[in-house]
Amino acid sequence: MKDFSIDDFRYDGSKPLKVKKAPNKVDDLYEDDAHYEAMLRQQAIEMDIWQEQMFSHNRFGLVAVFQALDAAGKDGTIKAVFTGTNPTGVKVSSFKRPTEKELEHDFLWRSWLELPERGTIAVFNRSYYEEVLVTKVHPDILTTSQRLPEKATDDLDKLFKHRYEAIRDMEKYLNRNGFPTIKFFLHVSKKEQADRLIARIKDADKNWKFEEGDVAEREFWDDYQDAYEEAINETATDNSPWYVIPADDKKNMRLIVSRIIIAELKKLPTAAQKPDEERFKKLQKLISVIEGQ
Template sequence: MKDFNIDHFRYTGSTTLKLKKSPTKIDDFYEDNEHYEAILRQQAAEIDKLQERMYSYNRYGLVAVFQALDAAGKDGTIQHVFTGTNPAGVRVYSFKRPTDQELDHDFLWRSWRELPERGTIGIFNRSYYEEVLVTKVHPEILTQSQRLPEESTTDLDKLFKHRYEAIRAMEKYLYRNGFLTVKFYLHVSKKEQADRLIARIEDPDKNWKFEEGDVKEREFWDAYQDAYEEAINETATDKAPWYVIPADDKKNMRLLVGRIIIDELSKLPFDEPKPNAERFKELQKLIPVIQGQNE
């Protein structure tokens, strides 16, 4: 059984990521299913406690970005890792194809709208990174669909360089204002993705998860690997790190993500709420009032 060492998966820009050398499967963090469930429950309780402390302190927030290819397990990971967290302290937003309204704004606009309040965890299921991933693989989206000024699309290398700069600046700005951005790339192998897509086709109850377009996108596998590698290397910083998570084993993936969330929340310098003797004394006077309301 493997010990948690999240440094193996953390990228801050000090080293260069090579996705082909990054594992999609590692030794298990759990002994069996019962052990996995026990660790997951323990992590959920820790995340809930840390989020509660962050909420009561009300100075910091956390943005957790989840990026991955189709069938890597984003939805299930978010569901299992945060299942024990107070719903009032978590906001989940899934980014789909941009709407007409969103296309009438800059590429970061719709993400700004969904940022969490202080004291809460904002979870982005896909994010602004789609605009340097999908558009990198399919540049015709930029030149034909995004209503950009013509002069900005004449040099796409320059356009992406500017977008990386804008993303780094946004995440730096958030950090300076008390919001930590933690980014996860769920790294699944091509074979495992194929097995999961086929499973969705073979199980009628999972057909709703399958989109025919997923098969077409597999033809661009190598291009997506290159796009992710470049995006991570261009935007990984110490204050907004990327974690490249082996995703061929869903249980391992969830436990690793949970451990990282706990570690990142634990770094925030919020204090335990301090008892206020005067307030405690004043509140005691309300007990007989409440009891009297039962009569």
């Protein structure tokens, strides 16, 4: 068992990411299942405290983006990490294939609709990053279903360059307005993904998680690795960092993600908030009024 620094997984643009060199697994952070559960519960309590602090301050929000290949563990991680946080302070949005209505708008439109209110955390299960990942691997999507102006797809390198720029601008804008964005890439190995997909097929109760298209997408494994590497390197900034999380061990992954979110919440000015002493004194006078009612 070992401890870790969140900086081990942080990419803020100061160093390039090499996906093939990024680990899929690290040494266990827990001694056994009971120890893992205890650590996760303790971190959940801490996260709830800091989210409540942010809520009472009512000046900041947080956007937490989760990206990964199929079967990396996005759903389970989100459920495990945020269980225990006041549900009024967390909003989870899942971004699947764009609907007809969403395709009538620009690629960032649907994400704007799901941004958090001040004091809350918006959790994106997939996000606008799909538009520089899936479309990078399958560029025909841009020409067949996204209804872009013809000239926009004449030069795909330029199109993606502009999309990276738009994403950086969006995240910079959000940060300036009190909504920093942190992004997680749950980095699973090809072998571990295969084992999890097979497990979903063998277990009838998990068949609902399996999509036949996931098998076809494995043929593009290297292309997706390249797409993630480029997207992360193009959009990692100090104010909107990426965290590349080893995902072959789900328990480690959840503990690391939870610790990072707590650390990011503690960075906010809300962490230094002090009680209003004047208001505290005034409220004390109401105790006798309540007792006399």
